[in-house]
Amino acid sequence: MSEQSDALLPDRTPLAPGAAGVLRARAAAERVRSDQFAAALEDIAEHGLPPVEACRPWTEIREEALAQLHAAREAGNAA
Template identity: 50%
Template sequence: MSQQPAPAPARQPLDEHAAEAARAYAAAERARTDALASVLEDIAAHGYPSPESGVPWETARDAHLARVVDE
């Protein structure tokens, strides 16, 4: 077995529109990940929130479905 790394495959450049779409997707995913990380850090620092302070899943579902219908 060779000790040399395998050569990297050649890359095809993206057109400007595709590159911008990839950057926008990356930014949106990074924002979602940052939001999740902040929630987890808050739970680690302060513990779980009490069930009484939360929103029932049915209420959250109905609000989400209403937003989808409005779009």
Template identity: 50%
Template structure:
């Protein structure tokens, strides 16, 4: 992507707070994609990991749900 502003005249500029928020979101998404890309590159280089070295999906699910439950309260 280009760092230059779009040439389209119908764009409305964001205020500085909104622009910073969008930049933070973009950086977060870029970091997530970088992690995924590194995992895929590792698989391409070394092959799939063995089933014995992995974590059962139930364990991963329960750990993720526990992390979510420890977060801020949310309205259902």
């Protein structure tokens, strides 16, 4: 963080090293996701939209994600 930001917020409470590491890992993961999203947008801008036949309906994607979450939750309960 910059010195200017530190000067504006002098009463900050430092995080434990483990917590700071978790936040840095989350920030890195979000950067990866945003880079992937930006790349997809750039591809669409460069080449146009894919044909409808090549796309999956959002409802299908949602149901698949919900099934994966349910399976993960069940696996966690079984342990």
